Amino acid sequence: MPFICENVECRAVLARGQVRSSHEDNGWCFYCPDCKARNELKDISVPGGPVELIQPERSDLPHKVIAxxxxxxxxxxxxxxxxxxxxxxxxxYAVEERWEQLGVFLDAQEAIAHAKSFATDLLKQKA
Ligand SMILES: [Zn+2]
Incomplete structure (x- = not known):
């Protein structure tokens, strides 16, 4: 199975031969050759066996919010x-949802603040 970069804006699909895994103080990882993002890896090998790395599935991946x-x-x-x-x-691919008009405000800053708090509630709900 290929690795997939966890950076929402990148999500490069990488053959295993394309990435060099490295062992750092806080575990295994690889750096995306496209965007340089650090991607975590997990060693699932049996004790004493050869290292076997998989990409852990995570629910706390970064989201991108544009208000x-x-x-x-x-x-x-x-x-x-x-x-x-x-x-x-x-x-x-990351899933994109968009809202053209969440409300109308007199002030641009207020409009942005409203969109941001809407996003925060949204991501909290489905987490
Ligand atoms: Zn990447």
Whole structure:
């Protein structure tokens, strides 16, 4: 099975021969050749046997949250949000959800703050 980079923006699919695993103080890992992100590995070998590395499935992968304020014609701002959710199960693509208008605000900062708190609640719910 190939390794998949855990960086949401990268998610490169890497043949095992493409990555060099290294043993560091806090365990095995490899660095993605594309984005240099550190990816954790787990040694599942039997005691005394050769090292056998797998990529642990994790539910705490980093998510990417993009909160923006879109200026409206009347001078107000619409809160916009994009959430790229890293998959707990291995897959090539992160799932992206988006909201064009979560609410309308007088202030751009307020609109962004609203979109961010919406994202926080959303990620908490499904965690
Ligand atoms: Zn990568």
């Amino acid at each position: 923006t304020a879109r200026p409206l014609e009347d001078g107000r701002y619409a809160a916009q949000l994009r959430v790229q959710r890293a998959l707990g199960v291995k897959g090539t």
